[in-house]
Amino acid sequence: MSDDEDDIILSELNDEELVLQMHDDLYDGLKEEIAESVNILLARDWTPYEVLTKALVEGMRIVGIDFRDGILFVPEVLLAANAMKQGMGILRPLLTETGAPKVGTMVIGTVKGDIHDIGKNLVGMMMEGAGFDVIDLGINNPVEDYLAAIEEHKPDILGMSALLTTTMPYMKVVIDTMKEMGIRDDHIILVGGAPLNEEFGLAIGADAYCRDAAVAVETAKEWMARKHNQRATA
Ligand code: B1M
Numbered sequence: 001m002s003d004d005e006d007d008i009i010l011s012e013l014n015d016e017e018l019v020l021q022m023h024d025d026l027y028d029g030l031k032e033e034i035a036e037s038v039n040i041l042l043a044r045d046w047t048p049y050e051v052l053t054k055a056l057v058e059g060m061r062i063v064g065i066d067f068r069d070g071i072l073f074v075p076e077v078l079l080a081a082n083a084m085k086q087g088m089g090i091l092r093p094l095l096t097e098t099g100a101p102k103v104g105t106m107v108i109g110t111v112k113g114d115i116h117d118i119g120k121n122l123v124g125m126m127m128e129g130a131g132f133d134v135i136d137l138g139i140n141n142p143v144e145d146y147l148a149a150i151e152e153h154k155p156d157i158l159g160m161s162a163l164l165t166t167t168m169p170y171m172k173v174v175i176d177t178m179k180e181m182g183i184r185d186d187h188i189i190l191v192g193g194a195p196l197n198e199e200f201g202l203a204i205g206a207d208a209y210c211r212d213a214a215v216a217v218e219t220a221k222e223w224m225a226r227k228h229n230q231r232a233t234a
């Protein structure tokens with residue numbers, strides 16, 4: 001880090017400068033600075049969702065571009081991911097606090113072979129904030145983990161996340177197994193992750209593909225309403 005960067009006093013930057021500085025700090029994996037900046041923006045009355053999307057998610061998007069282009073490597077990206085998680089840790093209680101009555105239960109996990117969890121964690125937080133009980137299975141889940149959690153928690157919604165083109169087909173393994181067991185239609189199945197799209201989601205037999213965490217919440221609510229209507233008219 002240069003002397004110039006050492007001299008930056010985060011609280012003296014205006015909002016726009018601070019957000020750009022956060023993108024740089026995330027890129028450099030500076031978790032203390034990220035934590036400080038998140039707190040500064042919150043103290044300036046930014047909503048937790050704005051801090052999340054404009055500062056953290058956008059910063060990670062930039063990291064992703066340089067990772068793709070071979071400018072950043074796994075160790076640096078891991079540091080960036082840790083800094084992102086530091087920021088998310090501060091936002092988590094704010095995003096999950098809700099006065100809303102419980103609207104349903106979701107089991108969510110990243111599929112087998114895949115250890116990316118930032119996006120999944122965001123979806124979990126936002127779903128909790130919208131009044132869902134969320135059971136997070138973590139990363140690298142074989143079909144057996146999903147089935148055990150479905151059996152134990154009887155969720156309304158099963159959510160799966162995959163960030164790799166090599167792991168996303170595993171979602172179909174889970175759905176096909178549920179079909180074979182005759183339990184597919186007992187649950188709403190939502191899928192997400194950067195390499196997926198709507199076409200893929202429908203092709204593997206999911207109910208919907210969710211582009212981001214906000215869409216996941218909206219989609220979950222829509223499908224819960226449909227489920228209630230179906231019950232009412234049955
Ligand atoms: Co990885 N990685 N990575 N990586 N990594 C990607 C995904 C990649 C696109 C980077 C690139 O090349 N541009 C690329 C995949 C290429 C491909 O498959 N086509 C890649 C690669 C290649 C790899 C490794 C193979 C690298 C290597 O070892 N050589 C390796 C694989 C490890 C494994 O999983 N087996 C690897 C490792 C890692 C790290 C460990 C260093 C780290 C993960 C740390 C962690 O998650 N704890 C990492 C990271 C951070 C990334 C990038 C840079 C960022 C991912 C992220 O957190 N984004 C990523 C680049 C990219 O995605 N552009 C990349 C921020 C997050 C908020 O967005 O996860 O998309 P996202 O989640 C969004 C939506 O997608 C959606 O909502 C979220 C919030 O809005 N969503 C859901 C996600 N899940 C959902 C589930 C739902 C609904 C919506 O359920 C209902």
